[in-house]
Amino acid sequence: MKIRLLSAVILAIALGGCMVGPKYSRPAAAVPPAFKEPPPDSFKESDGWKAAQPLDQALRGSWWELFGDPQLNGLEAQLTSANQDLKVAEARYQQARTMIRFNRAAEFPTISAGPSLGSERESGNQPFKIADFPASGNFVLPFEVSWEADLWGRIRRTVSAAREEAQATAADRENASLSLHAELAFDYFELRAADAQQRLLDDTVKAYTDALRLTTNRFEGGASPKSDVSQARTQLDTTRVADTDIGVQRAQYEHAIAILVGKPPAGFSLAAEPLNMQVPAIPVGLPSQLLERRPDIAAVERRMAEANEQIGIARAAYFPSLTLSGSAGLEGSSLLNWLTWPSRFWAVGPALTETLYDGGRRRATSVAALAGYDGAVATYRETVLTAFQQVEDNLAAVRILEREAQQQRQAVGDAQESLELFTNRYTGGVDTYLQVIAAQTIALSNERNDVDILRRRMDASVLLIKALGGGWNASTLPVT
Numbered sequence: 019m020k021i022r023l024l025s026a027v028i029l030a031i032a033l034g035g036c037m038v039g040p041k042y043s044r045p046a047a048a049v050p051p052a053f054k055e056p057p058p059d060s061f062k063e064s065d066g067w068k069a070a071q072p073l074d075q076a077l078r079g080s081w082w083e084l085f086g087d088p089q090l091n092g093l094e095a096q097l098t099s100a101n102q103d104l105k106v107a108e109a110r111y112q113q114a115r116t117m118i119r120f121n122r123a124a125e126f127p128t129i130s131a132g133p134s135l136g137s138e139r140e141s142g143n144q145p146f147k148i149a150d151f152p153a154s155g156n157f158v159l160p161f162e163v164s165w166e167a168d169l170w171g172r173i174r175r176t177v178s179a180a181r182e183e184a185q186a187t188a189a190d191r192e193n194a195s196l197s198l199h200a201e202l203a204f205d206y207f208e209l210r211a212a213d214a215q216q217r218l219l220d221d222t223v224k225a226y227t228d229a230l231r232l233t234t235n236r237f238e239g240g241a242s243p244k245s246d247v248s249q250a251r252t253q254l255d256t257t258r259v260a261d262t263d264i265g266v267q268r269a270q271y272e273h274a275i276a277i278l279v280g281k282p283p284a285g286f287s288l289a290a291e292p293l294n295m296q297v298p299a300i301p302v303g304l305p306s307q308l309l310e311r312r313p314d315i316a317a318v319e320r321r322m323a324e325a326n327e328q329i330g331i332a333r334a335a336y337f338p339s340l341t342l343s344g345s346a347g348l349e350g351s352s353l354l355n356w357l358t359w360p361s362r363f364w365a366v367g368p369a370l371t372e373t374l375y376d377g378g379r380r381r382a383t384s385v386a387a388l389a390g391y392d393g394a395v396a397t398y399r400e401t402v403l404t405a406f407q408q409v410e411d412n413l414a415a416v417r418i419l420e421r422e423a424q425q426q427r428q429a430v431g432d433a434q435e436s437l438e439l440f441t442n443r444y445t446g447g448v449d450t451y452l453q454v455i456a457a458q459t460i461a462l463s464n465e466r467n468d469v470d471i472l473r474r475r476m477d478a479s480v481l482l483i484k485a486l487g488g489g490w491n492a493s494t495l496p497v498t
Contacts, residue, residue: 054410086298096279097280117183171330196484295476302413312401332384433460
């Protein structure tokens with residue numbers, strides 16, 4: 019008996035290193051040697067610009083500090099500690115980590131104890147009675163041990179799958195953090211752009227008020243018709259409407275920022291401060307580095323590895339399972355003899371189980387696991403392609419908008435010069451006020467467009483940083 023038991027244990031240990039199913043290797047994805055869209059000239063001319071290297075610290079961690087806005091830095095810090103969506107992502111990660119310990123428990127024996135006390139009296143009139151035993155006791159203190167030998171790697175693959183899911187969940191947490199911080203920066207620049215538009219329109223309302231006073235004085239002096247007064251008043255009223263309307267947009271962005279930093283909108287406000295800053299130089303790096311710098315790519319890659327483990331788990335079901343079990347304890351008929359040496363008992367032995375027929379369940383599970391892996395590979399490759407698209411889109415936006423901003427500044431200067439000329443000619447009685455109105459409209463439109471282009475440049479820079487992964491690197495994933 020002991021020889022057979024020892025042989026079974028040796029066999030289990032010898033086969034313990036076996037593992038059925040494919041070994042995981044990351045599938046290839048389409049990675050270009052370089053980005054199609056070049057960075058803007060301001061990036062290349064900046065002393066701080068260079069191709070990002072694995073140890074580059076320029077775009078790492080608190081990337082929003084590149085913009086040099088203390089208030090934005092403070093808001094981002096509040097988001098890190100108070101945002102509820104981040105807390106949800108952290109809770110999901112902790113839950114996934116716990117599942118590793120849950121699945122790893124299957125690698126160890128299960129030990130249980132079930133003491134029981136009982137007393138029984140048999141009927142004196144029962145049929146086929148052999149002897150007269152009217153009463154008996156049963157006192158049992160058993161200990162049972164059961165352990166499944168992981169012959170084919172099913173348990174090890176289950177633990178690995180749980181570990182890879184935890185890593186994927188950690189990447190999800192980092193992706194949520196990156197998205198939320200980027201959304202806050204985006205909303206912040208939108209709000210500051212609204213402040214800039216508000217100041218521009220406030221100043222324009224004052225200028226148009228002066229213009230209305232001028233036309234009124236000229237009308238009262240008989241130098242201009244009443245239509246000039248009507249046109250000036252219409253221009254002023256129209257601008258006041260646009261000035262008031264900016265408040266709606268600003269309020270909405272302020273409320274959105276309040277929610278992101280974990281505060282109710284009623285208890286949060288930001289003082290007006292027009293957008294006026296430079297777009298920072300952003301280290302772009304090589305396309306091959308993007309695969310390691312995007313948390314969403316890391317998440318789908320880890321789930322692809324998890325899907326590969328599921329193939330091995332499904333294949334292990336075709337092979338027999340070996341369970342080693344044993345029990346030992348004390349059993350007596352009374353408290354007096356329960357804990358004595360003759361009351362001991364034990365039993366030990368292996369059990370080999372093989373499913374002979376299951377109606378195609380194992381085959382269906384295996385096919386489903388293969389299909390799940392194929393789907394995970396396709397998701398991974400699509401995520402990589404989308405990442406490259408986002409980088410290219412925002413590189414193009416940053417570069418083109420930089421050139422457009424230069425052109426727009428020239429247009430603003432020309433419009434201001436034209437407005438000054440027409441205003442002087444109207445004051446001198448050479449031109450009608452209609453030409454002044456047209457020049458005012460063109461000048462205001464160009465000034466507002468100048469503010470809007472700066473807003474779009476700041477937004478594109480935030481989206482570019484997000485597309486590059488915000489300085490995150492897959493090497494920071496927890497080993498779990």
